[in-house]
Amino acid sequence: MHETAIVEGLMRILEAQAARHRVARISSVIVKVGRLRAVEPAQLVACFEMFAEGTVAEGAQLKIEAVSVRARCKACATEFEVPRFRFECPGCGGGDVDVVQGQELYIESFEAAERLPSGGVPK
Amino acid sequence: MCDNCGCNVTDGNRHLVEADHRTIEVLEDLLHENDRQADHNRAHFDAMGLLAINVMSGPGSGKTSLLEATIKALPDRVRLAVIEGDLETENDAERIRRHGVPAVQITTGMACHLDAHMVHDALHELDLAKVDILFIENVGNLVCPASFDIGQHCNVLLLSVTEGDDKPAKYPVMVRAADQMLITKTDLLPYIEEFSVRRARDAVREIRSDLPVTELSAKTGQGMGPWLAWLQAMVAERQAKFRRHAQGYSYAPHR
Numbered sequence: 001m002h003e004t005a006i007v008e009g010l011m012r013i014l015e016a017q018a019a020r021h022r023v024a025r026i027s028s029v030i031v032k033v034g035r036l037r038a039v040e041p042a043q044l045v046a047c048f049e050m051f052a053e054g055t056v057a058e059g060a061q062l063k064i065e066a067v068s069v070r071a072r073c074k075a076c077a078t079e080f081e082v083p084r085f086r087f088e089c090p091g092c093g094g095g096d097v098d099v100v101q102g103q104e105l106y107i108e109s110f111e112a113a114e115r116l117p118s119g120g121v122p123k
Numbered sequence: 124m125c126d127n128c129g130c131n132v133t134d135g136n137r138h139l140v141e142a143d144h145r146t147i148e149v150l151e152d153l154l155h156e157n158d159r160q161a162d163h164n165r166a167h168f169d170a171m172g173l174l175a176i177n178v179m180s181g182p183g184s185g186k187t188s189l190l191e192a193t194i195k196a197l198p199d200r201v202r203l204a205v206i207e208g209d210l211e212t213e214n215d216a217e218r219i220r221r222h223g224v225p226a227v228q229i230t231t232g233m234a235c236h237l238d239a240h241m242v243h244d245a246l247h248e249l250d251l252a253k254v255d256i257l258f259i260e261n262v263g264n265l266v267c268p269a270s271f272d273i274g275q276h277c278n279v280l281l282l283s284v285t286e287g288d289d290k291p292a293k294y295p296v297m298v299r300a301a302d303q304m305l306i307t308k309t310d311l312l313p314y315i316e317e318f319s320v321r322r323a324r325d326a327v328r329e330i331r332s333d334l335p336v337t338e339l340s341a342k343t344g345q346g347m348g349p350w351l352a353w354l355q356a357m358v359a360e361r362q363a364k365f366r367r368h369a370q371g372y373s374y375a376p377h378r
């Protein structure tokens with residue numbers, strides 16, 4: 001269940017950001033997950049719903065956007081989409097590549113639904 | 124004077140009430156705290172010039188047996204230490220200590236992988252100044268250990284012949300993260316005709332063509348040579364880097 005550790009990180013960020021922007025409620029969150037991260041979206045969502053209870057993000061929708069894997073061939077510099085983890089350059093057939101996309105695991109943005117009245121204290 | 128009809132909205136507070144729906148861009152890594160701690164761990168290692176190796180595999184592929192065989196086979200001048208990660212029990216650390224090598228057991232309880240904070244806690248039980256190679260045996264699991272940086276310099280991935288030659292294709296993220304792959308328990312090959320070393324190697328090559336793959340048996344010692352040579356080359360490389368940086372090294376993490 002490494003999804004737990006990931007969601008803990010997400011909640012920490014959301015609570016800090018909500019306090020900073022004086023947000024009382026978060027309605028949705030967009031998270032980018034590269035296909036090289038071995039993260040199970042359904043588990044991430046289930047875990048998020050659990051952790052969000054009683055916080056500013058309670059009831060918020062977690063939108064997970066998968067990021068495909070892309071690589072650049074070290075030999076001929078061709079950049080290509082990697083289908084099903086076959087890291088073979090379509091240009092020269094070489095397999096010595098740099099991964100340029102697919103390792104992402106970050107929060108892109110969230111929707112703030114209400115703003116705290118000035119002077120109010122974030123939950 | 125209620126919140127619904129707007130009768131309490133004045134020019135002074137209108138922006139607070141109406142700026143209702145906003146998109147707030149964040150762009151922060153979810154594992155940021157772990158990654159920061161991992162960098163800190165690496166700074167500990169680099170300050171000592173030691174090589175830290177994350178040993179990963181499915182449950183029971185022979186990680187601890189490999190470490191025991193490695194302890195016996197390496198020359199005494201290469202000083203070793205081991206951190207053992209398991210859900211429960213001190214068994215693996217005790218197996219290592221029997222060979223006279225310092226070992227710290229981390230029991231993760233629920234967590235199916237080690238993280239950088241757990242490893243940092245364990246570091247303080249070791250005298251890193253007296254270590255050339257620190258092996259960190261991760262929890263037996265083919266999915267998530269690769270996602271958590273613990274400060275290692277390289278990853279070793281084990282696949283035992285009893286697990287099936289289709290495992291590289293099923294766990295490509297692990298293969299992608301590996302710097303050395305070992306096909307273990309090869310003494311059992313005569314009894315497991317379903318396992319084709321060639322098929323396993325082909326599957327690895329598709330995912331990571333430059334990954335060195337070594338076949339060995341910790342039980343008989345057969346094939347240990349290339350693995351030991353790789354280890355010693357890695358240590359030499361690390362120590363050369365350490366000596367080059369020694370003069371200009373300014374950042375010393377707390378001990």
Ligand SMILES: Nc1nc2c(ncn2[C@@H]2O[C@H](COP(=O)(O)OP(=O)(O)OP(=O)(O)O)[C@@H](O)[C@H]2O)c(=O)[nH]1
Pocket residue numbers: 180181182183184185186187188189209215262263307308309310311339340341342343
């Ligand atoms: N035949 C044979 N058996 C082996 C070899 N290496 C390990 N084993 C056996 O495989 C079993 C598991 O070995 P361990 O070294 O405990 O494996 P591990 O990966 O450390 O296991 P966990 O830490 O529990 O994930 C034990 O019964 C070992 O004796 C080998 O080279 N040949």
Ligand SMILES: [Mg+2]
Pocket residue numbers: 186187188215260
């Ligand atoms: Mg073990």
Ligand SMILES: [Zn+2]
Pocket residue numbers: 001002234235236267268
């Ligand atoms: Zn895990």
Ligand SMILES: [Zn+2]
Pocket residue numbers: 073074075076077078089090091092093094
């Ligand atoms: Zn190419």
Ligand SMILES: [Zn+2]
Pocket residue numbers: 163167243376377378
């Ligand atoms: Zn420290």
